[in-house]
Amino acid sequence: MEAVRQVDSAPMFSIGELAREFDITTRTIRYYEDQGLLAPIREGRRRLYRRRDRARLKLILRGKRLGFTLGEIRETFVLYDQAHGESRQLQYYLGVLDEKREQLQQQRRDIDDALAELEQSYARCQELLSRQNTDGAG
Amino acid sequence: MEAVRQVDSAPMFSIGELAREFDITTRTIRYYEDQGLLAPIREGRRRLYRRRDRARLKLILRGKRLGFTLGEIRETFVLYDQAHGESRQLQYYLGVLDEKREQLQQQRRDIDDALAELEQSYARCQELLSRQNTDGAG
DNA sequence: AGGAATGCTAACGTTTACGTAAAGGGAACT
DNA sequence: AGTTCCCTTTACGTAAACGTTAGCATTCCT
Known part of the structure; x- marks a missing residue:
């Protein structure tokens, strides 16, 4: 089996x-x-x-x-499971979702920044290499 | 002062x-x-x-x-500081950057997925609320 | 001059997220 | 029957990332 x-x-x-x-x-x-x-x-x-x-x-x-902790992840589960009830619960849940969205969007900005810097490093690095291969060769 | x-x-x-x-x-x-x-x-x-x-x-x-550890962050600093030297160092650095890019792109996919799911939850939640306000009133 | 604010080192404490035995049960292969 | 897997609980160990406390030096303010 x-x-x-x-x-x-x-x-x-x-x-x-x-x-x-x-x-x-x-x-x-x-x-x-x-x-x-x-x-x-x-x-x-x-x-x-x-x-x-x-x-x-x-x-x-x-x-x-x-990068979320297990505690944060658990909270999202708990909230999701509770989000089938009263108006107050749902309202609260909406607020939490707003915060989460904020956080995720911040993370995406961070990632985009990091990727941009990475590409710059990458380009500079390649330039250095191509220069070495050009004028360093004998 | x-x-x-x-x-x-x-x-x-x-x-x-x-x-x-x-x-x-x-x-x-x-x-x-x-x-x-x-x-x-x-x-x-x-x-x-x-x-x-x-x-x-x-x-x-x-x-x-x-979500990076301090160790990972330090390594990027060390590598960046060392990336002004020999061809071998630069080659190695390029490889590391490739991996980092992979990782960051994976993270962006994760974020986009998470955001998409979040918006779905958000919409469902709002629907439930508007329903309650509609047929629950009297 | 005396007290509050800021900074320093040293060291022990704490939370998170597991790793790593130790000791054993139950099924399956030979 | 013996061995090999896979699974179980219990429990101690550990690395990371600080928090917290203690004790002391400077500097600013009044």
Whole structure:
């Protein structure tokens, strides 16, 4: 047997499969669960990850690539899950989203700046090299 | 006297001034120096930061906003400072820059994805609210 | 001159995000 | 039956990035 599957044929994953797929350790995945970021179902003692668990893991890893802490990532999950209720909750959620958008846009500006500077360095570097190859050759 | 200045009128900053300007603690700034990221000059025991020290601090903070570690940031500084020499160094530097570009572009994709999802959540949230205001009123 | 503000070093404390054993259960291959 | 995987919990260890406290020197203000 390769992939763990349920009777209803909904795709399920073992912790090892996910670890291999995303190139992280099983320890890391368990730690995320410990921190309230994942909630796989159990088959006996074993963890079974559904599609949505796998999707959340993807979101966690993307968040990490962007420099967010696990705490920040968890908060977005909690908020998202709570955003199906009263008007006050929804209003609050909208505010949080506004802040997040601000932050992401700032990050994009930072990235664009960094990329621009990188290209300048790249060009200067190439110039130096081509000069060395031209007048340094004997 | 407000800003610390040298005889030659080159603008200099105290650690406190920089801390206030960038909304960080002096401890943080000293820590960056400890980690080899900053190298202010001394006037007796006191640190004096030149324009380039301030510029580096800006770069550090931008790097941090993008989720880079202080170690990664230091490496870019070291490489940049060394990139004025032999062909081999320059070649190596170009390779590093290629990797950095890859990474930054990945991050931009992540951000764009995150922003797109955020806008979807935003729209759904607003829809829910407008519905509540419409058929919930009476 | 006396106090407040600023700066210094040294050192211990703290949070985050895991790494790394240790000790064991259960299935499967030989 | 023995070994090999894969999974489990528990728990101690660790690197990074500062926070915090202590004790002391300067400098500014009044």
